[in-house]
Amino acid sequence: MSKWWEGSKGGGAAMTAYILRRLGASVVMLVLVSILIFVVLRLLPGDPTVTKVGAAQGIDPKALLQLRTELGLEDPIPVQYWDWVTGLLSGDLGRSYFSQFDVGSLIGAQLGPTLELSLAGVLLAVLLAVVLSVLPTVLRSKWLGRIVGGYTTLGMAAPPFVFGIVLIAIFSAQLGILPAENHVPLTEDPLANLRVLIMPALTLGICLSAPLIRYLRASLAEVENSQHVRTAVGKGIPRRAVILRHVLPNALLPALTSLGITVGAVLSGAVVVEYVFRWPGLGSLIVDSVYKRDYAVIQSTVLLLAAVFVLVNLVVDLLYGVLDPRLRVRGSRKEAAA
């Protein structure tokens, strides 16, 4: 009489089994993603060789055929896929059709800045979200609540490029206190790196924080009315501590899922931010490669990002299990009834 909505059997080694199963599922999923990307790319109209040669000038079909053969595009699709995957497994990510640089080094060069930007953006978003959603509750300020509401609306309504340019116009063009571009590697000059990071990270952070705040405020309101919060208040814990220690952790849990999913959105948002701030990141690498149909670059880069996404979500799921004890101990009454 399994509880029909529950997973399979729990037990002592359930956690390890669960992790293993999730890992297995993730691998399967990555294979799916790789096939999906591969197919999706080949469904796109347009052809890397035509783009490379530039159709505006007329194309010699023989030359094009030669080029296609060189790039392996004349092979049957399954063969191409096989070549790519075997290459991947042996650590060869392929070679850009255009610059001839190998994809590994292209990614290597742009992964750092992307990580910087996304991490900073996500951190900032989380910080903004937590502070802005908690503050009105802690201070019981209706006004602050309204301001945060306005901020959320603005954050959801205005596309990132608008924020980007407004920031640049104020801090860079008008006040001249922050550089709008020219990414400096962290290893070279951390301080300068931080200075250029501020505005793009802020732009990304604002855009990402808005939906997070919405989730958080909704679940905060829900948790605030719960019995156990009343217990905490009844213990004489100061309001601030009640919110931080009792309301927030419970409210953060559902928001965590949405944060995991946000990782995907980070990239979409990051592309535009990267464009506006000329940030040498993977987002623009992907979009540029899509425009050129540089399959070699896109497929490996997207797969890499998909792997990151899968990993992050795996971690989020596991974290969820750790943070929510009701899930951690498989075998609670409702879980075990499998």
Place this chain on the structure above:
Amino acid sequence: NGGGGEPDVQATADSGSGPVREGGVLVFGQTDGVTQLDPNKISSAAATQLQTLLWNGLSKWGPDNLAKPDLAESWQSSPDFKQWTFRLRQGVKYHNGKAFTAAEAKKNFDTVLQPNSTAQVKAKISMVSAVTAKDDTTLVIDLKTPNPELPIDVIDVKMSDIDDIANVNRNANGTGPYKLKSFVPDQTVELVRNDTYFGKRAPLDGITITRYADSTAAQTALRSGQLHVLANVTPDVVKGLAADGRQLLTAAEPAAYTVWELDTSSPPFDNPKARLALSHAANRQAMMDAGYAGYGVPTPANVVVNPKNKHFDQALPAHEFNLDRAKQLFAEAGVPEGSTLTFWAKAGSNTEWLTIGQILQEDLRKIGITLDIQSNENSTWSAKFYPKGKKFPGMLAANYLSFTPLPDSYALAWFEGKQGTCECNWVPPKEYDDAVAAIEASGEGPQRDAAFRTAQQVLNRENPIIVVGSTAFLSVAQGNLRGAWVQAEGTLHLEEAGFAA
């Protein structure tokens, strides 16, 4: 307020002369990225900027649209223009230290001429039958058919170390005044001065060519002074941008054209009347005003010759903007009210195509014809036209063509019928083919002029494409830029540029 009519800011073809200070790094911005550095595989306008900085050809452009000595100190031809001998400079070295010799030049020519080469310049020198290195400094080029303009046509054969071409994206392998410091595809190309350059020492310490995918961000950078030159600015924003002491640079006599290509082999545009109708439906003046902020020259004669060019046939009848006429002609050609035509445009770049497309759309609407505008990103746009010979019924494809404003160049690029850039499937009358042959074979003189006039008349009558106007790239530079100049087809020459002292 408003705009249109006369341009608001006067444009120049060269940034002021005057004392230049040594040093400084010039930041050059453009909306498209450089994807690779093999000079003989350059296909996008974004990379042509580098051609004069990293590499040299046997000859190079002068501001007068003539070939000037570059790696070749001099050249001469046989009287029948079928054999050319180039005398090369001595002691020139590639950036990697290897000596440049006639044998090296031959390697480059051979690479371009290989059957499966995709070099764009290949079309220009397709009449070459053999390239021979007589000795280290003598290069002989034999032709199948006469070419009086070979020194011009070889300009774009840029010399690079073919033996090390695999590493071209790491070292560029050129001989030019600047050498490569770093290259991130689609992002930046950093150049530093080549201290062992054979020619005039470059004033700048370096040039950074960088990409602004977001045009507003680019404008901001230019306004804040972070950027020194912004190439290919959207005409709309030129007025505001070229203020505050900044200068607007563009070709003196633009030899680039905004055109709509038509499929002349399928209905309705297989009917010359339909093509003429379209030409009459195009409000060229409004299009130049709105789309090009007045910097374009309308071409009502519908030929790819700038009306200001001395070779332009002033007697050609103009296809004036006349919707009634257009409506009538369309009706006669089987395009009644209620028909739909397609406008194939590019997304993301060349936004002015869309602007002029909308003007046409609105005008056609007035005569009951729907123009369905379809924007496509670059690859889809290109793929549409490959392979050649496809049918495009009822479609107008916006495109941009640039030539050297010389008769044979016009002819070569367009009207040969067999090979060229036209997606129009046009089969020219014999009269036209003869004229083209005459232009190619003869040097300057009355014979060539007459043939050129004939060719223009055929185009004006047959309208294989619609030429909306003669337009040019607009670039905006900071006021202190010196020594840069714009070539007729749009390339900005920075090899001698520097900052005002």
Place this chain on the structure above:
Amino acid sequence: MSAEPGAAAPPGEPSEQAGPGLLRRFLSRPPAVAALVVLGLFVLLALVQPFLLASPTAINARNKFADPSLAHPFGTDELGRDLLSRVAQAGQLSLGFAAGATLIAMVVGVSWGLLAAARSGWLDEVLMRIAEAALAIPTILFALVFVAAFGSDLVAMTVVAGLLMSPLTARIARSAVLAELKSEYVHGLDAVGVPRTRILFGEVLPNALPALLAQASLNVATSLMLEATLSFVGLGIQPPDASWGTLLKAGYDRLYESLWYPLMPALLIIAAIAALNTIGDQLQRVLHRSTS
């Protein structure tokens, strides 16, 4: 107690209940009314658009980027067209697009998430991995493929945007539903022997409504943004039609020529999203008050 049953709930006092009372209580909230008024104004704007002074497509190349005036209250665009009528026309399109896309996303996404939550085990696993796979691939890639496949016509784009938002909606729906399924009351319903579909649709789904409403209003914002992003690369709504997104992008590109151009669509987008969010919030609150 049974002696005086009326004491705890006087007869004249209607107890709070869903249904028509919900609407009444919704309408008694000033922010909700304000939001409805704003949306009403948009509808009005769309309705009067054909009767405005200027046609949204009438070109006057000599009057580009005009500042607001009596003839052109919002100024003009790069072709000298009247921005007010363009914005009004774009509003119909944008709101229709957002509504359609959100509807599709909610229908597809909620069924998807519900199915996953209800049928635990391998189906859940498969459905969620598919959603994750879809989320792991940059939206822009899908958007390009879809636009290439279906063209950028309005209906196709609405469907595409709806489909693109559905994996996320599915995940949210799944976790909201799962959270409910874990509550003690479901245990109670199970003990009563209520069929699973009935538990899901009759009991759990209505309880997950606040979370889903929040997601719906997010979807509205996302779809407007998606359309704006597509037009960022030039693939949005094609001329002569325009959406707020395409206008915003067109205006943004000419920011330094005319501040009004991007400002107006931006303000309207913000107002619309604010109004829709407010409606979502207020609806949530009304539901919440009566039932939490």
Place this chain on the structure above:
Amino acid sequence: MSEEVLRLEGLDLGVRSGKQVRPLVHGVNLTLRRGERVALVGESGSGKTLTSLAVMRLNPEPTVRTAGRVMLGATDLATAPERELERVRGGTVAMIYQDPLSCLNPVRTVGNQLVEALRAHTDLDAAAARRRAVELLDEVGVPDPRTRIADYPHQFSGGMRQRVMIAMAISCEPDVLIADEPTTALDVTTQARILALLDDLARRRGMAVLFITHDLAVAAQFCRRICVMRDGRVVETGELRSVLAAPGHAYTRQLLDAVVTLDTEPAVGTPAGTGEVLVEAEDVHRRFGSVTAVAGVSLRVHRGETVGLVGESGSGKSTLSQLLLGLDRPTSGTVRHQGTDLATLSARELRRRRRDMQVVLQDPIGSLNRRKTVEHIVGLPLAVHEGLSKRERRARVAELLGLVGLPASFAGRYPRELSGGQCQRVNIARAIALEPSFLVLDEAVSAVDVVIQAQILDLLRDLQQRLGLTYLFVSHDLAVVRSMAPRLAVMYRGEVVEEGTREEIFGNPRHEYTRTLLSAIPTLDVPA
């Protein structure tokens, strides 16, 4: 007389709906002196919980105080600043809540929550607070406190959670303790232990206790004064002894009359242990990780009988009930219903059987869908299994509510607008709606006053007589079990240690634990 610590003066409470406030509690006056213990008894739903919550301004939205003062010494808690209240809450005045099942934070360990309370009002360091927390758990009788302190609330049984709440409330040795039915989920032995603990604190520290309960015997044992509420009003206050001896108000008399004691003549039911076996457990085990909740229980329930299930809190009664109903699956062993092994049934078949197997779950509030009206909740089984139309259901729901002593007007209410006892009655109404042949009642009448309790017990007996229903009656109130069940099973640490007829168990208990249990039963003998 010793000094007054807490005084409620004319407290009026109401519930806000729109702009109006509907009154719930009227003019409550109540005084607590140092070391004094006052019992607050009365009708279920009369406002006891609300009043007690209002003392520290913990009454939930949208209930509000409309008049009156809450004087703690010289401060009026009703208007005191939040900061002042924080000091008072948990420190000077502490509270044990009525529904302990959902009162603990699910994501923090029990120990963590205890330590937090300790550190809020004492200056113990973390380690000391932890040691004290273990001591407290031990004092309230949580077995193996040293390891269980690291457990999360959901790993505790209902009674254990209640004890954690008690430990938390007394951790800072408050001057005033408000205990809202603190022992409902506890077996009598544990209850005795808790009462002794509170008694000790009250004596030693002079702690005043406001003791809300339905169990008059407990009240009589523990309290000096009594205060009877009905319909939001205090109808009688006074010395407990004199009130019990000579109740002044008719309602008090009614209450006293309804009390079930061990002397109450049990109703005659069908003879125990005869007839067809309806539900049968055979050597069932249920393990949760390392905890074995049910360890090899075999039990038969025959058609038409009532089996009482008693035992220590945490001994596995709820778990066993779930197993018998097929709501949980045994780790090993089989459960048969009418001869069919439940494990072999498909979900659909099992669901069909639910028509005949119903349960009143131990958590009366949590097991109701918070977003549905009482009418919907009670009517649902009718809609599902009988396919009744909305109109038919409405009439039947009204009838059912009447049977459990709720006015028909409650049909439109949501669970959170109900008191604990009212929720419980909604659960009962839902469970009997189908007149199932097998009904499990897990602490089904623990939260209602004795008058209602008697009414419900009568109802159950009547149903049994008319329709031949079978009950598994789980309760800590041995007197009530005795009056209901001719046959009993006693559980201890997961096992059924003794099984027998009423007479055997109460007259001649064989197992040591049973004897302990029986000796701990409080009686309504007024202490001299």
